[in-house]
Amino acid sequence: MPAKPPLKNDRLIRALLHQPTDTTPVWIMRQAGRYLPEYREIRKQAGDFLTLCKNKELACEVTLQPLRRFDLDGAILFSDILTIPDAMGLGLYFAEGEGPRFERPLRSEADIKALGVPDPADSLRYVTDAVSLIRQELDGSVPLIGFSGSPWTLSTYMVEGGSSKEYRHIKGMMYQNPAALHQLLQKLTESVTSYLNAQIEAGAQAVMIFDTWGGVLTPATYRDFSLQYMEQIVAGLKREHEGQIIPVTLFTKGGGQWLEVMADTGCNALGLDWTIDIDEARRRVGDRVALQGNLDPCVLYADPDTIRVKAQDIITRFGNHSGHVFNLGHGIHQTVNPNHLGVLVDAVHEFGFEIRK
Amino acid sequence: MPAKPPLKNDRLIRALLHQPTDTTPVWIMRQAGRYLPEYREIRKQAGDFLTLCKNKELACEVTLQPLRRFDLDGAILFSDILTIPDAMGLGLYFAEGEGPRFERPLRSEADIKALGVPDPADSLRYVTDAVSLIRQELDGSVPLIGFSGSPWTLSTYMVEGGSSKEYRHIKGMMYQNPAALHQLLQKLTESVTSYLNAQIEAGAQAVMIFDTWGGVLTPATYRDFSLQYMEQIVAGLKREHEGQIIPVTLFTKGGGQWLEVMADTGCNALGLDWTIDIDEARRRVGDRVALQGNLDPCVLYADPDTIRVKAQDIITRFGNHSGHVFNLGHGIHQTVNPNHLGVLVDAVHEFGFEIRK
Numbered sequence: 001m002p003a004k005p006p007l008k009n010d011r012l013i014r015a016l017l018h019q020p021t022d023t024t025p026v027w028i029m030r031q032a033g034r035y036l037p038e039y040r041e042i043r044k045q046a047g048d049f050l051t052l053c054k055n056k057e058l059a060c061e062v063t064l065q066p067l068r069r070f071d072l073d074g075a076i077l078f079s080d081i082l083t084i085p086d087a088m089g090l091g092l093y094f095a096e097g098e099g100p101r102f103e104r105p106l107r108s109e110a111d112i113k114a115l116g117v118p119d120p121a122d123s124l125r126y127v128t129d130a131v132s133l134i135r136q137e138l139d140g141s142v143p144l145i146g147f148s149g150s151p152w153t154l155s156t157y158m159v160e161g162g163s164s165k166e167y168r169h170i171k172g173m174m175y176q177n178p179a180a181l182h183q184l185l186q187k188l189t190e191s192v193t194s195y196l197n198a199q200i201e202a203g204a205q206a207v208m209i210f211d212t213w214g215g216v217l218t219p220a221t222y223r224d225f226s227l228q229y230m231e232q233i234v235a236g237l238k239r240e241h242e243g244q245i246i247p248v249t250l251f252t253k254g255g256g257q258w259l260e261v262m263a264d265t266g267c268n269a270l271g272l273d274w275t276i277d278i279d280e281a282r283r284r285v286g287d288r289v290a291l292q293g294n295l296d297p298c299v300l301y302a303d304p305d306t307i308r309v310k311a312q313d314i315i316t317r318f319g320n321h322s323g324h325v326f327n328l329g330h331g332i333h334q335t336v337n338p339n340h341l342g343v344l345v346d347a348v349h350e351f352g353f354e355i356r357k
Numbered sequence: 358m359p360a361k362p363p364l365k366n367d368r369l370i371r372a373l374l375h376q377p378t379d380t381t382p383v384w385i386m387r388q389a390g391r392y393l394p395e396y397r398e399i400r401k402q403a404g405d406f407l408t409l410c411k412n413k414e415l416a417c418e419v420t421l422q423p424l425r426r427f428d429l430d431g432a433i434l435f436s437d438i439l440t441i442p443d444a445m446g447l448g449l450y451f452a453e454g455e456g457p458r459f460e461r462p463l464r465s466e467a468d469i470k471a472l473g474v475p476d477p478a479d480s481l482r483y484v485t486d487a488v489s490l491i492r493q494e495l496d497g498s499v500p501l502i503g504f505s506g507s508p509w510t511l512s513t514y515m516v517e518g519g520s521s522k523e524y525r526h527i528k529g530m531m532y533q534n535p536a537a538l539h540q541l542l543q544k545l546t547e548s549v550t551s552y553l554n555a556q557i558e559a560g561a562q563a564v565m566i567f568d569t570w571g572g573v574l575t576p577a578t579y580r581d582f583s584l585q586y587m588e589q590i591v592a593g594l595k596r597e598h599e600g601q602i603i604p605v606t607l608f609t610k611g612g613g614q615w616l617e618v619m620a621d622t623g624c625n626a627l628g629l630d631w632t633i634d635i636d637e638a639r640r641r642v643g644d645r646v647a648l649q650g651n652l653d654p655c656v657l658y659a660d661p662d663t664i665r666v667k668a669q670d671i672i673t674r675f676g677n678h679s680g681h682v683f684n685l686g687h688g689i690h691q692t693v694n695p696n697h698l699g700v701l702v703d704a705v706h707e708f709g710f711e712i713r714k
Binding site for chain 1: 576578611
């Protein structure tokens with residue numbers, strides 16, 4: 001394999017590692033997504049969402065699209081968080097307008113016992129192939145972020161059979177038969193670890209674990225059923241590859257109350273949603289971890305002047321310190337005007353330079 | 358009007374007022390609801406949900422149903438949180454399996470300007486009539502709790518036209534035209550205040566404000582667009598009626614990060630969801646307010662022994678102090694086995710007596 005070119009823009013990696021940068025780096029959750037007309041075009045060509053995820057050329061193309069429009073400091077692999085349960089044989093599909101569903105949800109301990117841990121070199125090969133191709137196409141311009149869902153978050157979909165409001169089945173299992181759920185989470189932990197390591201070997205220069213539904217737990221069940229497994233994953237990841245340190249970011253949506261314990265997992269950075277002020281978060285975790293966030297995605301529905309004011313507020317709150325990656329507090333909404341994202345990205349860099357003067 | 362009989366069981370009122378009680382009082386959000394077969398029977402008779410809310414005899418009957426089964430320390434008016442927007446003329450309806458919808462959502466400043474503040478003696482008369490009847494039927498057995506949605510929560514439904522995941526329209530308005538939204542919230546504040554006062558005059562012995570969607574805000578927008586209006590309402594309520602103090606409870610779901618400012622509104626008690634430990638909450642608010650909560654509703658899917666353990670955990674965490682009302686952290690789910698609620702209610706009283714020894 002030819003040596004990979006050095007990074008031309010390493011702000012994102014430096015900020016995640018709490019090293020100084022010239023300005024605040026920015027990338028956006030779901031930056032490759034439906035708010036972009038060019039994405040919708042490719043999506044139409046692909047026919048359906050899963051076909052798009054599983055075709056490395058198309059996945060690479062949509063990963064690169066937002067970088068052509070905006071001065072973003074990172075690319076994120078275009079994929080779905082449910083690739084692992086799909087590889088475990090649960091039969092992922094997307095019902096129009098309904099979000100992800102599984103044909104064969106897990107409802108019993110027997111279902112869980114029967115579950116195998118997929119070899120990423122086999123049934124998840126399409127993901128690592130996409131990573132290699134994207135990394136090649138990026139040609140060192142910005143780093144590529146790999147990702148996975150957290151074991152808890154994956155298990156909610158696997159047990160509920162799709163999205164949920166009440167988490168009846170998974171929490172029923174958690175309270176009634178915790179041992180069965182721990183078995184499932186342990187298998188997922190092994191799988192997420194090997195999956196993220198395969199992404200790192202294929203070229204991901206940073207990885208992020210999305211714990212989208214950790215915030216529906218109690219403090220104690222969060223620690224037992226979500227956090228401890230993320231901690232195991234962090235401990236099992238290759239933190240260095242080809243001489244470069246690979247930063248790891250944990251993001252529990254709705255996890256603002258638990259930042260201290262999250263910072264103790266050994267990760268490099270924490271994602272923040274918008275329900276906590278970033279200065280308050282920084283006070284609580286100190287310099288132990290970098291922070292990523294935390295603009296309310298709905299600010300992008302406002303006019304450019306308001307978007308700039310809100311971006312500046314977050315940068316000012318964080319202050320002239322290392323360790324901030326600007327992002328939204330959740331994925332960008334599909335009905336946002338793409339030009340507004342351009343305004344945001346430029347404002348972050350402008351105010352990021354300014355505060356460092 | 359004949360004098361109303363004194364309360365035989367005043368534990369709930371005493372706990373809300375931070376006075377000592379013999380055991381921990383308990384009531385359950387949505388205790389009159391679909392998990393009860395006798396409720397489903399009446400609901401079928403009524404035809405649809407709104408007809409049930411608007412018929413005082415039926416509303417009274419379903420309010421009383423859970424009290425016949427369980428040793429609850431309070432009754433809560435059976436009604437909907439969207440009665441005010443309905444009385445404002447937005448055309449509330451319930452699409453099967455879809456939750457509440459409005460025929461005429463508010464989308465412009467002109468829509469908001471045109472909105473009148475309903476006189477509770479007129480278009481909300483069916484609610485106060487139900488309150489009077491329930492109070493009469495309760496005959497002093499336990500106190501009756503009245504309630505309203507918070508201005509912010511009502512406005513989310515009114516602007517979105519129903520339930521929402523992204524809060525695109527309301528937050529778009531909040532960031533783009535905050536003055537328009539403040540106008541709406543001010544009208545709702547006046548309306549909620551007069552509505553709750555009318556419930557108090559009709560016989561409600563405690564009132565609760567449900568801020569179901571306050572948790573989707575940032576700390577600053579929570580204070581500006583939700584909390585300040587609840588504070589105005591608290592200041593405008595009749596806090597004494599017929600010689601009795603009327604306690605006021607605020608509940609912001611997902612508001613665990615903001616308990617201190619909530620406690621500063623002048624309310625008597627705060628509702629807690631399950632994402633914060635009640636001992637931690639108590640440490641943060643001290644004795645300024647009572648606390649109501651905070652069991653994860655999904656615990657009721659577990660076996661009776663587990664339910665007892667989880668109830669005891671919350672009572673132990675709160676400790677031998679006054680000012681705790683046991684409740685779930687959100688409404689009881691419709692698929693719960695009613696017998697499990699009986700186990701919970703009895704366990705709360707048992708462990709509540711024990712801890713006071």
